[in-house]
Amino acid sequence: MTIGITGYGVYIPHLRLSRKAVVDANAWFAPNLKGKGRGHRSMANWDEDAITMAVAAARDALPESVDRQAFAKVMLASENLPFAERLNAGILAGALGLADDVVANDLGGAQSIALSSLAQAVSAAKADAEASLLVAASHRRTRAASAQELDYADGAAAITVGTENVLAEVLASASHTVDFVDHFRLQGEEIDYHWEERWVRDEGIAKLGPKSVNAALEKAGINAADVNYFIFPSVFKKADAQLAKRCGINEAAVVDNFSAELGDCGTAQGLIMLAGVLESAQPGQIIVLSQFGSGCNTVVLRVTDAISGFKPVRGLAAQLASGKEETSYTRFLAYKGQLKLERGMRGEQDKKTALSTSYRHHKSLLGFIAGRCKESGDVHFPPSRISYTPGNHVQDTQEPYSLADKRGKVLSWSAEYLSSYMAPPHQYGQVDFIGGGRVLMEFTDVAPGDIDSGFEVEMVFRVKDIDELRGYKRYFWKAKPVSYNNADSSAAAE
Amino acid sequence: MPQGIKDKVAILGMGCSRFGERWDASPEDLMVEAYNEAMSDAGITPEQLDAAWFSTHMEDVGTGRGGIPMGIALRLPNIGVTRVENFCAGGSEAVRAAVYAVASGACDIAIALGVEKLKDTGYGGLPVATVGTYIPQWYPAAVAPANFAQLAAAYRAKHGVDAATLKRAISHVSVKSHANGAKNPKAHLRKEITIEQCLNAPTIAQPLGLFDCCGVSDGAAAVIVTRPEIAREMGKKDLVTFKALQLAVSNGWEMSGSQWDGSYVHTARIASRKAYAEAGIKNPREEISMSEVHDCFSITELVTMEDLGLSDEGGAVRDVLDGKFDADGAIPCQIDGGLKCFGHPVGASGIRMLYEMYLQLLGRAGERQLANPRTGLIHNLGGQPNQNVCSISIVGREGE
Incomplete structure (x- = not known):
């Protein structure tokens, strides 16, 4: 052997x-x-x-x-x-x-x-x-x-x-x-x-x-x-x-x-x-x-x-x-946590995580599992008991469907300077997954100008929020431009 | 088909506080301002009120929960006070409840009051909100400007509008609202601005700059409603009546399928179509004299013109730049300054919009009075483009 x-x-x-x-x-x-x-x-x-x-x-x-x-x-x-x-x-x-x-x-x-x-x-x-x-x-x-x-x-x-x-x-x-x-x-x-x-x-x-x-x-x-x-x-x-x-x-x-x-x-x-x-x-x-x-x-x-x-x-x-x-x-x-930045009052928002909720939805939150309706093929995130396609309500028809390895296209986006965020501007938008599903999600590793409607993105698992008061981290998936995979002008150069 | 609300309920009186950064006023003070004006306009005593509906959105930073804050602030005579909360459309929801109560005959006279005290947070913009325990674990900690700014990205992609043209059009929206707000003594922001100021303002959420965002304000507004025959018995003439009250709420379709293209508000199209039918309006571009729409952001107002059928699909940019919705245009919009300049105390905004339509229809709008308006449309939107509640109300002169 x-x-x-x-x-x-x-x-x-x-x-x-x-x-x-x-x-x-x-x-x-x-x-x-x-x-x-x-x-x-x-x-x-x-x-x-x-x-x-x-x-x-x-x-x-x-x-x-x-x-x-x-x-x-x-x-x-x-x-x-x-x-x-x-x-x-x-x-x-x-x-x-x-x-x-x-x-x-x-x-x-x-x-x-x-x-x-x-x-x-x-x-x-x-x-x-x-x-x-x-x-x-x-x-x-x-x-x-x-x-x-x-x-x-x-x-x-x-x-x-x-x-x-x-x-x-x-x-x-x-x-x-x-x-x-x-x-x-x-x-x-x-x-x-x-x-x-x-x-x-x-x-x-x-x-x-x-x-x-x-x-x-x-x-x-x-x-x-x-x-x-x-x-x-x-x-x-x-x-x-x-x-x-x-x-x-x-x-x-x-x-x-x-x-x-x-x-x-x-x-x-x-x-x-x-x-x-x-x-x-x-x-x-x-x-x-x-x-x-x-x-x-x-x-x-x-x-x-x-x-x-x-x-x-x-x-x-x-x-x-x-x-x-x-x-x-x-x-x-x-x-690296060695420089305490003034994050403003918006940064004071409590990020307490309800652990019972986390566990109830752990497949969706950790595995990015959506629900795919057996009848219509529509993909819902988060999964829900009732699936709705105009004119047709069906119940308990969704099967687990992972979005983690699916690519998506940006439908709409913005980059804002208002919220307390460690990498401003905070960029997020709606992502339409190839094969179905739509999620409003954060873009990560992005600089201004890196996102536009129609751009292709892939999913990465990241820290969603840090609860500094209680010392807890929660994780979720974010979108990152596929174009970063090309070794092009963005490559580190000296 | 339901019978609808047309001409079944009239406005007996209305009041509205001055909006703005009311460092001087508590929620109770704001409520009293609006209430006093409405009661005096209606010419009634508190004992004549049968029931009250109370709209406030952010109880944590403002006014408190339930019906008690209104009951105590106004020392109401132990009548029913029901709190209504439906995001930024809560004000219109309080009105709908009061109107339905009166129309059913269960009440003769009812009051709807909305109030929001937003300026006790210590920072600009809307208070940071936490929604439930599950959503924050996956949904971005999104702020309103970035939620609505996405309309711009999707609108540009759909209609092939270049960024500069769209920015110019939404700047025109704000310049118009500032010009209108400057003439309104109760408005929060009373300064005219130029296109250049808009174009060069600091970015809040691409492509929205500072002047693309409405004011965050303290304020209250109230309306007292009754049936037309009671109003006439009380000696009222020239009644303003409700022609339509419609509400459409998202069911997740926008967020789960890929059919919605992100460039418009789905519920606004549904609610306005139903409202036109309820009011018996065949051609809104001819029959609507004026509108107050939910211009939380300039881009929202622009796409709303299409959602309401006041512009062709893809045609709002041209219509806005042509001045169709300016004070001297074909269908003036935000003649009181709108959310943009009158201000946006969330729970009160829907009633504030009604207040302006009421004043205009009665010829009481002072310096900003339009010539002979007959029908006013109120579009009050809560939530964000991909999940929202949209209220459409139409009011006009009785019998028309």
Whole structure:
């Protein structure tokens, strides 16, 4: 039985923060960071977090051909999941429309967690031929004028693991677990505390890394010299190449970590880099994926003949090539919750969520499930007991019908400056779904001029509102222009 | 076919407070202003009132719930007071209830009063509203200007009107209303404006600028109704009677199918067609002398001219620019300044519109009096283009 990766996808947020904008703004205080003012880092919009990015990455990894009901297990790994209590992976499962009997886990604690989870998914496949969905998402907070602010990035990656149509067989994995504290963050705290880079590199990566990599290669029966791709995310320059050398892996095999135009997406970075490799890998090639964190985890993979049979919905290359440059540092700070903006009295509106209502409608709210009338074919959102087509009332004829993966066209829209909104102007309008259904919905990731009647949009799962009084978030679907998918003039450029 | 309301009920008296940012007045004060004028116009005492209907929309920031605020403010003689709420059309709904009560014979004299105290929120525009517990979890936290601005986007797409031409036409709507409002001593905004001011005003919700949006005002208005024979017994002559009262309410069709193109208000077309039939009007362009329509935003007024059949479909831009609805045009619209300038105290607006029609029909409109109007149409819209309540009332001289 071949066990391994059966699909992959990533999500890179639309906004790419100019590092020059950051160092220029902080030059008065941190002139030492001036040299890091090159390129971009990805930046989550105000309505994105680890959950929404995880949903987006998973959707990238799940083309229409994949049966979502087939997954027995879903795992969500992140260093910054929004909820400490309320299963984050449960929201993910709901948004993706996974089966109700799926086992869902939240995972965290170290950046290597995604790889140890992969090993668990492999065990599950081995034991019961179970298919798993593993998603890693990173949405870290950093201190203003810190190196991490420039190095880190927001993003997510997803892989599916199973026994059918395996694209990359997992040959072996190895863990090395030790309480090596290069950084830490107590529960309830928001920002990591870091120890000196030189110590982490020389005493940590250089010594602990080879233990894990060598053990995995040995288990897999692969010679280090035969490794085609070596993935080791690190914000430290050359740490990947030095580790490769120590393990006997060719320097040419070291995979670019996208530090220039993406940055480091923490827990998700290893899988993001893996997705990048899989987009162009050839059958037979060997991939070593290793990630550091309270020790080190490594997985060895061999690309199969099936590799050309899978394409993510958009993939990494396309997402890296699109996106929009953000030059406002204060917008970044505000979206990361580090700059309290005056939102006016309209911003004082209570956003309390009736949890009983949320649950009653959870399929519609999380899964964007509408009701399709069996008789007329009309699509109603929200679903209703009575369907009405002029002259014909029928009752209890609606069947669940998902709008999440349908595209729509803008019927009418406006962009207003009145309401309290984190990305003014607030743009919303009526969307007519191809295949039926009409919803008045918000447009996200849009700038003035990005929306007009007739424009085609696709659906994205986002934060709808934040209840700051009680510390709650609610999620819903928003529309985003399809044109953003083209790598054109809107691409981040420098 | 129902018999309809035509000529069954007459107006005995009306009153309207000054509208505006009434920092000086509580809801009770506003109610008393409108009530005193209406009672004195009717020439009756409180004991002659059989029942009352009370319209107020935003109870949380204004007046309070139920019939009690009106009962207490006016010290009514323990008659029934029923609160009516139907978005911005609540005022017309209170009138409809009072008129039906009188027409049925259950009451001889009834009063409808609307009031709204909006300027105690601390910010401009309508108060932020929360609707139920489910809708906010999926529906955008939309504001009124952006809801109505979408009419413009859809209208342009449907009729191939370029943005500049449409903006010029809706600016003309506002310039006209300001010119009218300047002549109305009770109006909130009494300053004339120019097309250039409109075109260059700050954007509120594309393509609507500041001058495309109506005033948010405090105010109250009241009407006392009875049957024509009672009015005559009381010595009233030249009666203004109701010719039609129609209400159409959305059923979700606009929001769920794809048949509605977003460029007009579906219920307005239904309610106006029924109202014309009830009033026996065959050709509204000839038979309607004037109108007060729900110009919450300039674009609303423009598309409403088509919804009411006063302009051809796609023809309102031309008609507006030609001055058809100006004070000296064929069918003057918002002769009192409209929501735009008289102001929009939500629960009172429908009754304020009736007040102007009443004054005009009796020749009491002072500086803004039109020459010999016979029939007035009131269009009072609540909600937003994709889900709304639309009230159409027609009033005129008795027997005509």
